[in-house]
Amino acid sequence: MVKKVLVTGGAGYIGSHTVVELFRSGYEPLILDDYRNSEVSVIGRIKQITGKAPEVILGDVCDEDLVNEIFQNHKLSGVIHFAAYKAVGESVEKPLKYYSNNISGLLSILKPICEMGNIPFVFSSSCTVYGEPQGLKEVNEQTPRSIPTSPYGYTKWLGEQIIRDAFLAQKELRLMNLRYFNPIGAHPSGLIGELPIGKPNNLVPFITQTAAGIHKELVIFGNNYPTIDGTCVRDYIHVVDLAEAHVKAIDYLLLQQKGCRETVNIGTGTGTSVLELVNTFKDENKIDLKFSFGPERPGDVIEIFANVNYAKSLLGWTSKNDTRDAVRDAWNWEKSIRNIK
Numbered sequence: 001m002v003k004k005v006l007v008t009g010g011a012g013y014i015g016s017h018t019v020v021e022l023f024r025s026g027y028e029p030l031i032l033d034d035y036r037n038s039e040v041s042v043i044g045r046i047k048q049i050t051g052k053a054p055e056v057i058l059g060d061v062c063d064e065d066l067v068n069e070i071f072q073n074h075k076l077s078g079v080i081h082f083a084a085y086k087a088v089g090e091s092v093e094k095p096l097k098y099y100s101n102n103i104s105g106l107l108s109i110l111k112p113i114c115e116m117g118n119i120p121f122v123f124s125s126s127c128t129v130y131g132e133p134q135g136l137k138e139v140n141e142q143t144p145r146s147i148p149t150s151p152y153g154y155t156k157w158l159g160e161q162i163i164r165d166a167f168l169a170q171k172e173l174r175l176m177n178l179r180y181f182n183p184i185g186a187h188p189s190g191l192i193g194e195l196p197i198g199k200p201n202n203l204v205p206f207i208t209q210t211a212a213g214i215h216k217e218l219v220i221f222g223n224n225y226p227t228i229d230g231t232c233v234r235d236y237i238h239v240v241d242l243a244e245a246h247v248k249a250i251d252y253l254l255l256q257q258k259g260c261r262e263t264v265n266i267g268t269g270t271g272t273s274v275l276e277l278v279n280t281f282k283d284e285n286k287i288d289l290k291f292s293f294g295p296e297r298p299g300d301v302i303e304i305f306a307n308v309n310y311a312k313s314l315l316g317w318t319s320k321n322d323t324r325d326a327v328r329d330a331w332n333w334e335k336s337i338r339n340i341k
């Protein structure tokens with residue numbers, strides 16, 4: 001029997017790529033989304049890629065009655081919870097919006113999971129829970145979490161805590177936190193990708209929009225950090241690889257006879273500086289990109305990248321794409337939405 005997986009936020013950036021990979025692996029994704037940060041056209045595009053249209057329930061994950069109804073009406077084999085706000089800067093300006101949506105959404109979906117007791121659950125966490133690593137810049141899952149630097153970060157930190165406490169009280173649950181590093185890129189088909197609303201905060205959408213002529217230049221925030229070239233270092237993970245990791249997470253949890261709670265880094269294991277990424281973008285796409293160096297962005301982590309050994313040993317997952325693939329797919333996507341030849 002085909003296994004149905006509920007994907008909250010399944011029309012969003014990471015969600016839509018995960019829906020594609022779920023289909024490709026023989027699952028039947030069921031999307032819960034209200035399109036507040038995505039577009040309806042994504043669903044048709046998923047069908048263009050996979051040949052299958054996912055079933056969509058239009059609604060808010062914070063609506064507990066709706067969520068309960070979904071659990072009653074569908075035989076779910078797993079749940080992947082993406083639906084949440086994700087802009088670090090906005091979370092500082094509107095903290096209550098972030099706490100209310102991100103925490104209520106998690107509680108709303110976790111309650112029926114706890115009631116049913118045996119449905120695998122995957123939570124979108126973030127490397128933001130590590131803060132600025134002290135000493136070694138390569139962090140593993142045992143690296144202590146630190147105090148988050150934004151309300152957004154706190155919602156991920158607290159999300160993991162809620163999941164931990166739920167498990168301590170109910171050991172039969174099967175739960176996994178995936179700590180994403182920096183997701184970038186788009187589907188190689190050019191049919192789905194990131195659709196930032198307004199001026200993007202993240203590096204790659206800003207790069208592609210600048211290359212498309214929407215912004216005059218990219219400002220690199222700081223070039224005097226103690227890193228390889230003075231700019232910040234991150235672990236940029238291709239969104240298709242990240243999507244595959246979610247399928248592996250569901251595969252793994254479904255195989256467990258007993259309850260479990262796991263936390264897994266999802267990155268490439270390689271650190272890349274902002275300047276290196278900019279140069280890779282220019283080189284791979286044979287396009288110029290105007291940039292200048294500006295002041296440091298408050299709250300930026302200087303350098304962090306993932307130790308990915310646990311993802312490999314537990315899930316049998318490693319990333320297949322590198323930053324070259326990611327910037328090519330990101331530019332291909334930007335060109336397709338702007339009709340650039």
Ligand code: UFG
Nearest residue numbers: 126127128201202203204206219220221232234274297300
């Ligand atoms: N950057 C620039 N110029 C820009 C945009 C970004 O120089 O216009 C730099 C940033 O200073 C940083 C790097 O590019 O050094 C990456 O910045 P992003 O905003 O793309 O990503 P962050 O690493 O700051 O944030 C990401 C996720 C968050 C998550 C965080 C955890 O977007 O959701 O990682 O560290 F919380």
